[in-house]
Amino acid sequence: MRGAQGDLLRLVAAGHAESRAELARLSGLAASSVSLRVEELIGSGLLVEEGAGTSRGGRRPRRLRLSPGAGLLAVADLGAHHARLGLLDLSGTPLVVEERPCDILEGPEATIDWMAAAFEDLLAAHAPPGVPLRGVGTGVPGPVDPATGRVVAPSRMPGWNNFPVADRLAAHFDLPVLVENDANLMAAGEARAWPKCETLMVLKAGSGIGCGVIVNGALHRGRGAAGDISHVRVRSDSSVTCSCGHDDCLEAYASGAALMSVLGEQGIEVRRPADVVALVENGVPEATALVRNAGRLIGEVLTVLVNFINPDAIVVGGSLSPAEPLIASIRAAVYERCLPLATRDLEISTTRSGPDAALLGAGSLLLDAVLA
Amino acid sequence: MRGAQGDLLRLVAAGHAESRAELARLSGLAASSVSLRVEELIGSGLLVEEGAGTSRGGRRPRRLRLSPGAGLLAVADLGAHHARLGLLDLSGTPLVVEERPCDILEGPEATIDWMAAAFEDLLAAHAPPGVPLRGVGTGVPGPVDPATGRVVAPSRMPGWNNFPVADRLAAHFDLPVLVENDANLMAAGEARAWPKCETLMVLKAGSGIGCGVIVNGALHRGRGAAGDISHVRVRSDSSVTCSCGHDDCLEAYASGAALMSVLGEQGIEVRRPADVVALVENGVPEATALVRNAGRLIGEVLTVLVNFINPDAIVVGGSLSPAEPLIASIRAAVYERCLPLATRDLEISTTRSGPDAALLGAGSLLLDAVLA
DNA sequence: CGGCCTATCTTCGATTTCGAAGGAAGTTGG
DNA sequence: CCAACTTCCTTCGAAATCGAAGATAGGCCG
Known part of the structure; x- marks a missing residue:
């Protein structure tokens, strides 16, 4: 699948282009070259032509799709x-x-x-x-x-x-x-569901706390740890030592594991982060308070990062994300403390792609x- | 200066390529095409051929430069x-x-x-x-x-x-x-002086505190405020209200303006951030302590960002940057608190490009x- | 319904780009 | 010093790409 040919396939596969005309616009190739190439790709069984798309005011495009057999x-x-x-x-x-x-x-x-x-x-x-x-x-x-x-x-x-x-x-x-x-x-998965967002922060709130960063439409890897927010020091009255050796890491307060351990100490049995969500949905006040506090702590950390990166959206996923108070208190913290320029048009919401x-x-x- | 032609000029101007062969390698064009194009650019007076470069084991390249008259x-x-x-x-x-x-x-x-x-x-x-x-x-x-x-x-x-x-x-x-x-x-200026660094944080410590971010070799703008770190809440005993309306912003403690105002209250007359640097160099303890504290606060904020972005280097510039204790305490904070994966091979140093x-x-x- | 408009796609000659081959100008090592 | 090897650059026929023009197919509107 050599270079230029692959570019066209990629555009179709990623859902960015559906017709020869769109391919020409996005690839920068001449429309005639695109037509030739597409013909070859259809010939080799990688693309298929499937019905017509919706008109944009002129002739309807012939819709292209990746062949299921590709x-x-x-x-x-x-x-x-x-x-x-x-x-x-x-x-x-x-x-x-x-x-x-x-x-x-x-x-x-x-x-x-x-x-x-x-x-x-x-x-x-x-x-x-x-x-x-x-x-x-x-x-x-x-x-x-x-x-x-x-x-x-x-x-x-x-x-x-x-x-x-x-x-x-x-x-x-x-x-x-x-x-x-x-x-x-x-x-990377959410990025496809937010096509208009160039810069994206995706929070994974499960038994741990993780975060992935999309900058300019591409996953930012750094040295491999980019996106780590779990070992940021949070403002706290008490003092907890994290597994990393430092005190008061976000993970030690706001991760699903931390919440479960606190609930356990209070005699409330939970085995998975989803159980915490269930408790919240059933109105158990201890769980709700804990989740709300976790959201506030996470939100305060995000505050710094939002000012710095100016994302177009913050997406919250992970097994803890269905808990309403979590995202509500994240929103509250971010909107309250970030620069207006950074929060205007900033969307904060739960995953569009779901568990997959x-x-x-x-x-x-x-x-x-x-x-x- | 249309597209492909401009690409070649850009590569020469930015200092990435010095010969036809390098242009071919970097631009992805065939060597023959590069030769043709370069001939045209020389003909139109934009490029000049100037002596020979150093051999890499074969024929010496004919060095190309932008014409001073370009x-x-x-x-x-x-x-x-x-x-x-x-x-x-x-x-x-x-x-x-x-x-x-x-x-x-x-x-x-x-x-x-x-x-x-x-x-x-x-x-x-x-x-x-x-x-x-x-x-x-x-x-x-x-x-x-x-x-x-x-x-x-x-x-x-x-x-x-x-x-x-x-x-x-x-x-x-x-x-x-x-x-x-x-x-x-x-x-953007420092980025050219750190060609091996893909991800860079450049701190401007002057009367204000600013920061610019290079991600993947390109300036990250976000919505225009990207890089802002001055309005992050810092851990502090006292409580100061910042011009932005929030409490305890970094800027209210660690900016040159803040340092000058504290020194003024102590009866030490300073008019520009550079005066603070002079005081530090002359061993005035009040100034040194203030600068060291500012470095620690800045460093603690950078901690969060370093874990998140995993830069290859942090460059400190601005009129306060010649103060040794500033960068020393930034280093101390970052190396102490960041993830090992994020700090191994992380360079923290002062500007390479200087005041320009x-x-x-x-x-x-x-x-x-x-x-x- | 029938122009008129717009957008999509194709055809075909002109142009650009490629790439293999070869010449030019070095280095390296006996 | 000469032969072998590298790298740089150019030459030239083959192949890919372009772009203008035209064909195709729909929408829009009186």
Whole structure:
């Protein structure tokens, strides 16, 4: 899928272009060249022409789509106790998504081999015959060195430090492989749902707190830890030491794990962040107060970042995100304290992509590798 | 200077390429095409061939430079009481730089007309005959809407709110015009001096506190206020109300203006941030303690941003930056509290471009507009 | 219903770009 | 000093790209 040809496919797959005319506008190529190229791509079975689009005042465009037979992507989002796994077509539409229990404490080798087997499962059960697998990707709950695909200094993945996850996956599938932090994948997934936003902050509020940053439409990786907000010192009366060794990290107060531990001390049994959400929805005052406080702390941290980055939107996802008081108090803190220039037109809302955001993000990033 | 031709010129002007071979590598064009294009550019007097470069193991390259006659850029950096003005050639080398007193309180019309007259002065005195002015740019000490070139809600520029600075300048010179926040220009200028750094935070510590952000090699503007760190709430025992209406903003504790006001209360007369630096260098303990505290507060704010953005370097400039304790305490705070992954290989140091950084940055950004 | 307008897509000759081959001008190492 | 190798740059036929003109197909409106 060489360069210029790949550019056209990418534009169609990413949903940016639906017709030859749009391709010409976005790719910068002449309309005639686009027509030629598209004809070739249709000839080789990668694109299909499908009906007509809506008119913009003239002749209706002939709508282009990626052929369902163009290929599949196998993607996963690895959590501490569960993994979501899915198959996508090249335009990122899920064919199937499953959640399976799995334990990353069994170590990287076992977990990745398990993942490879799960992918084979899914392919056997759901892949249409003759459609090739074109790429494999996974999110992991820790920092990933973007250059090497290794996990680096993960606090929630004991035994995984410096493990070459990408290499191990590539040993199973001789294909483009993507390994990325889970919050970053979520951000990449949301980015597709917010096409008008160039700069985006995507917060993952689950048992941990993660954040992914989209700058200028592209995921910002930094050295692999970009987006980390969990170890920021928060203003607090008491003093708690975080697992990172510092005092009063945001994570120690506002993460799902922290909330659960406080609730546990109060004799309220919770096992997953979703249980906290349920308590809030049932009006349990202890849970509501805790969540509201967590939102305020998160919001105060976001305040600094919003002034600095001026995002177009802040998207809140993760298993804690359905709790209304969380996002309400985040909003309150940000709108109250940020510069007017930074908050006018700033949207703060919950995920548009839902629980599959990270899988969709993996698909979106993988596409670039596959069509390079 | 149409597209592809402009790309080649830009690569030479920005100092990225010095030979046809380098141009071919960086532009992605075939070597033969580059040769053709370069021949045309030499023919039209924009490029000149000048001696030979150093061999990389084979034939020596024929060094290319922008012709000194290719054009000039007039650039300024507007401060509260002074303006730096300069003329640059298209590769960003200063022909002349001057500092002149000027008072932005006289309002935008008067100030911009004054600036235009000053540019005419400089051109009459220093421009080689026949070399055309190709672009005009200025930095202003407030937020600028990147789309319109208007100043937006500036706290230190009363009377300038929403004034179309770019339009007024364009009325004097019918040329590409650039108007940008001063800290952003400084960041753009430093970026050229840190070519290996993709992500850069440039702090301007003067009478105010500003910051410019380079992400992926390009200036990040956001909505025009990106990089603002002055109105972040800091941890403090006392309570000070900032001009923005909130309490305990960084600016109210750590800006040059704040330091000067505290020193004044202690009976120590200072008139400019540079006087504070002199006091520190002379070992006046009150000044040293104040500066050290300012560095700590700034450092604690940077902590959050470093974890989030993972810059390759933090560059400190501005009139307060020569004060050693300032940068020392910034370093201490950042290295102590940030994630190891974010601080390994993170460089924190003072400006490489010196006091002309903003002018050089204006040149660098203008070049893109001129060669578009 | 029938012009008129707009937008999409194709055709085809002119132009640009490519890339393989080769010449030019060095360095390196015996 | 000479042969082998690198890198830089140009030459020239082949291939891709462009762009103007035209064909196609719809919307809009009297």
